[in-house]
Amino acid sequence: MKVIEVTHPIQEEQYITEDVAMAFGFFDGMHKGHAKVFDILNQKAEAANLKKAVMTFDPHPSVVLNPKLKRTDYLTPIQDKIEILESYDIDYCIVINFSSKFAEVSAEDFIQDYIIKNHVKEVIAGFDFTFGKYGKGNMMILDEMTEFNSTVVSKQEINSEKISTTDIRKSLKTGELQKANDELGYRYRIKGTVVQGEKRGRTIGFPTANVQPSGDYVLPKNGVYAVSMEIGADKQIYRGVANVGVKPTFHDPSKAQVVIEVNLFDFGENIYGERVTVFWHHYLRPEIKFDGIDPLVEQMNKDKEKAKYLLSVDFGDEVSYNI
Incomplete structure (x- = not known):
């Protein structure tokens, strides 16, 4: 897996030059909900004969966007996340440094500079994925694009409860280790x-x-x-x-x-x-x-x-x- 670390603005030599299916998200925990995203990524890549790519971010956006509630500890720090991604046979992993400058990128510029120019032909992300300044970009906007296809991954549940990084973190902090492990899948x-x-x-x-x-x-x-x-x-x-x-x-x-x-x-x-x-x-x-x-x-x-x-x-x- 080729890891591309990007500090905005992305440089010309950092772009992926092959057509790819790309999953987008922060993916802390690499839990069962994320596993569904990667399963669909694999399906879309195989069906269209595309390479598989992932775009993730570091640090957590809250460090820039919500300092009072910033998240500085992780279920899977970036090196662990990369290691697990390799187990999914991902070809490219783009790690965006989520800085104040990157937070100013408009939704339109994100689509052009970070999706289209990276030869993305299939976009896969969770239903709650947002992007661009003030989080104005969402999967509905991506679904209207003609340059690539978009697939929205619905929420994944265990016992009628949504699997989420937030819930896993809470379970670890309250001693509900079995619940956390069940949602992680490991x-x-x-x-x-x-x-x-x-x-x-x-x-x-x-x-x-x-x-x-x-x-x-x-x-x-x-x-x-x-x-x-x-x-x-x-x-x-x-x-x-x-x-x-x-x-x-x-x-x-x-x-x-x-x-x-x-x-x-x-x-x-x-x-x-x-x-x-x-x-x-x-x-x-x-x-x-x-x-x-x-x-x-x-x-x-x-x-x-x-x-x-x-x-x-x-x-x-x-x-x-x-x-």
């Missing part, structure tokens, strides 16, 4: 690097890997989770328990920084500096403050046993699992 994941922590866990029999996220990820609700973690280049999967939070038993919650700590089962290797991916399987309980080490350790043992059971259901007897 287990939520956070990539990062194992860094030095306080090393307190090893003194109480629960050594943990302190995971520093590699991007601006949406963090799940503070609490304890059953997780699996992929480590290093060999991509071996290990099971464990993760805590997201400020460790209130040891720190003042108002001053402590939220961290991700993962205790892997039956694992004793030194993995500082390793790149890892944490897969979030089950929410176990909220983070709470304990009156001392003993009740904390007692609860951690209970968390571990519950996580082992739940993950055994997920994995069966497999040692490694392609999530």
